[in-house]
Amino acid sequence: MLDLLHPLELFSEETPVETTFRFGVTGLGKTLDAGSSEHDVQPGASVEAPLWLVRPLVGRSMASIKLPTIYGERYQRKLNAGADCVSLKNLAPYFYEVGNKLNEMWERSPIFSDFLVRTFRSRYYELISKGLNSMTGEEVLLLCSKLSVEEQQLFEGGRVSTVCFDSWLQMERPAAARLPQPRQTRKRSAEQAAGQPTLKQAIRV
Amino acid sequence: MSAFGKRGVELLKEVVNHEPDMLPSYNEELVRLVFSEIDEHYVQAQRVLSAVNCNQQSQQEGEEEDTGEQAEGGGLQDKPADAVAMVIHYESIARNKRLLLSYIAQRVERLKNVRWQHRELPESVAEACSPQELEFYHKYDQLLTKHMSKHEGIGHDLTLDILPPGDNFVAVRVVRDAGMQLFSSGPLGLHEGACLRLPADEAQPFLISGVLKLDNRKEFI
Numbered sequence: 001m002l003d004l005l006h007p008l009e010l011f012s013e014e015t016p017v018e019t020t021f022r023f024g025v026t027g028l029g030k031t032l033d034a035g036s037s038e039h040d041v042q043p044g045a046s047v048e049a050p051l052w053l054v055r056p057l058v059g060r061s062m063a064s065i066k067l068p069t070i071y072g073e074r075y076q077r078k079l080n081a082g083a084d085c086v087s088l089k090n091l092a093p094y095f096y097e098v099g100n101k102l103n104e105m106w107e108r109s110p111i112f113s114d115f116l117v118r119t120f121r122s123r124y125y126e127l128i129s130k131g132l133n134s135m136t137g138e139e140v141l142l143l144c145s146k147l148s149v150e151e152q153q154l155f156e157g158g159r160v161s162t163v164c165f166d167s168w169l170q171m172e173r174p175a176a177a178r179l180p181q182p183r184q185t186r187k188r189s190a191e192q193a194a195g196q197p198t199l200k201q202a203i204r205v
Numbered sequence: 206m207s208a209f210g211k212r213g214v215e216l217l218k219e220v221v222n223h224e225p226d227m228l229p230s231y232n233e234e235l236v237r238l239v240f241s242e243i244d245e246h247y248v249q250a251q252r253v254l255s256a257v258n259c260n261q262q263s264q265q266e267g268e269e270e271d272t273g274e275q276a277e278g279g280g281l282q283d284k285p286a287d288a289v290a291m292v293i294h295y296e297s298i299a300r301n302k303r304l305l306l307s308y309i310a311q312r313v314e315r316l317k318n319v320r321w322q323h324r325e326l327p328e329s330v331a332e333a334c335s336p337q338e339l340e341f342y343h344k345y346d347q348l349l350t351k352h353m354s355k356h357e358g359i360g361h362d363l364t365l366d367i368l369p370p371g372d373n374f375v376a377v378r379v380v381r382d383a384g385m386q387l388f389s390s391g392p393l394g395l396h397e398g399a400c401l402r403l404p405a406d407e408a409q410p411f412l413i414s415g416v417l418k419l420d421n422r423k424e425f426i
C-alpha cells in the first residue's frame with residue numbers, strides 16, 4: 001500500500017472492475033454505463049466501475065465484483081508457466097497494487113495471496129534480477145515492455161544502484177594506478193648485473 | 206454528469222508526467238471543472254435525500270391517517286438503490302478532493318525543491334504558479350531564511366551542500382565573466398575560460414548561479 005496522496009496509488013485505483021449492483025442505483029444509469037439509455041441501474045445489472053468506487057460498495061454489501069481477467073484461471077496458468085509469458089505493462093500496469101486491494105475485499109484469500117507472491121517471486125528472479133546482470137540495450141528495452149509499473153520502478157532502482165556501484169569502482173582504479181610501482185624490475189636487473197641468480201633461476205635450480 | 210474523477214486524474218497526470226525539476230503551469234480551468242463536478246455530486250446527493258425525505262413524510266402521514274399511530278421507516282433503509290446512489294456521490298466527492306490534494310501536494314513539493322536548489326524563485330517557475338502558491342513560496346522562504354539566520358536560527362546555510370562534498374576543494378571552470386570576487390584566500394578574478402581550484406562551500410553559490418562549472422577532467426584533479 002502506498003501513501004494516500006501518492007499519484008501511483010490514485011492511478012492504480014482507476015482500474016475498471018466488473019461490478020454487479022445488488023439493489024441497483026437511482027439516477028446514475030447513464031453515468032455508470034455510457035451505453036445505457038436507462039435513468040437508473042437495475043438490480044442485478046453489471047457495469048464496469050473504477051476500483052476506488054467499488055471498494056466502499058463491496059464493503060457495505062451493496063455490490064459484488066467479478067475478478068478481472070488478468071487474475072483469472074487462464075492467466076494464472078500462463079503466469080505459472082513462465083515469468084516472461086505475460087506482458088503486464090499493457091494488460092495490468094498496476095498488477096500487484098490492484099491485486100492487493102482485490103485481495104483485501106476478499107478478506108485475504110490464501111490462494112490468491114499465494115498466487116500474487118509466487119508471481120512476484122518468479123518474475124523478480126527471472127526478469128528483474130537477470131535483467132540487471134547480463135543484458136544488452138535491446139534486451140533491456142524488450143524486458144521493460146513486459147514489466148508492470150511496480151516492477152519497472154524496482155528495475156530502475158536496481159539499474160541506478162548498479163551504475164553507481166560501477167562508477168564507484170572506476171573511481172578507485174585511477175587511485176590504484178597512481179600507486180608507486182614495486183621496484184622489483186630494477187632490483188632484478190641489479191642482481192643480474194652482479195652475476196647473482198635471479199628468483200626464476202633459483203627456482204629452476 | 207461527467208465521468209467520475211476523470212478530470213482530476215487528467216490534472217494529476219499533467220504534473221506527474223512533466224519534467225521532474227520543472228513546474229507546469231497551474232491549470233486553473235481544469236481545477237475549476239473538478240470543483241464543479243464536486244458541486245454537481247453534492248446537488249445530486251441533496252436531490253436524492255430530499256426525495257427520500259418527502260417519501261418518508263408522505264408515507265408516515267398516510268399511515269397515521271389509517272391507523273392513528275406514528276409510523277416508522279420509509280427512509281434510505283427501505284430504498285437501498287437510493288442509498289447506493291448516496292454512497293457513490295459521497296465517494297466521488299472524496300475521490301475528487303483526494304485528487305486535488307495530491308495535485309497541490311505534488312506542486313508544493315516541487316516548489317520546496319526550487320527553494321533548496323536555486324535559493325530564489327526563477328521567473329519561469331514564478332509564471333507557472335498560482336497566487337496562493339506564490340504566497341506559500343514566500344512564506345516558506347521566510348521561514349527557512351529565519352531558521353538559517355545567525356541571530357534567530359542555527360547560523361548555518363543548509364542549502365549550501367545538499368550532497369556531501371568528496372573533497373574540501375573543487376576543480377571549476379569559469380563559464381561567465383564575474384569580475385573580481387573575494388574568497389577566503391583573497392581577491393580572485395573570475396574570467397571566462399579560467400580553470401581554478403576553490404573551496405567547495407565558496408564555489409557553491411557561483412555554481413548555482415551558472416558562473417562556474419565543475420571541471421571533471423582527470424588531469425586537473
